[in-house]
Amino acid sequence: MHPRLSVSAVSSWAWTFDEDLRYWDQAGIEHVGLSFRKLEDVGLEEAARRIRSAGLRVSNIVELGWWNLDEPATWAAQRSRLFAALDVAVATDAPALILTSGPAGPVGVG
Numbered sequence: 001m002h003p004r005l006s007v008s009a010v011s012s013w014a015w016t017f018d019e020d021l022r023y024w025d026q027a028g029i030e031h032v033g034l035s036f037r038k039l040e041d042v043g044l045e046e047a048a049r050r051i052r053s054a055g056l057r058v059s060n061i062v063e064l065g066w067w068n069l070d071e072p073a074t075w076a077a078q079r080s081r082l083f084a085a086l087d088v089a090v091a092t093d094a095p096a097l098i099l100t101s102g103p104a105g106p107v108g109v110g
Contacts, residue, residue, distance in 0.1 A: 001029055006059035008033035017042045021054060032056050034094065036085050037063045044084055048091035058094040061085055066102035 001007075007029050009020050017038040024032060039047040039061075051058065064085055067078045085097055 001027075001031070003031060006031040006033050006057075008060075008062070009035035009038055010062060017047060017050075021050065024056065025054065030055065030057055031059060033059050034061045034088075034092070035063045036061050036081070036088070037065075039088060044088050045091075048088050051092045056092075058089075058092045060096040060098050061089055061092075061094050062098040064097070064099055066100055068102045 007024065009015075009017075009032065012020055012023065015023070017035075020032075020035075020038065023029070034047075034051070042050075064081055065078065068074050082097075082099075088094070089097055
């Protein structure tokens, strides 16, 4: 596979982290994008350890979930997930986190 191409774990949406690792190994894929949701399922520290152990190069981490800016009560939990994702990015040398803010919020206020 060309070294500038990265295979995203989102492309195997229904697979587990273990299935992704097995496939990447069998297919000779060394440059990957990670699904934060799948990393959480395994445990963040364990997932980071296994990524490093597999010698994978990480392009990004995605799937941190919607950040509903119009629901301040949800901000603390989402902020905690963001900080955890930053820790995983550091541990795996991922150069980017891909975030989605969610809906624009209330329309027609005023």
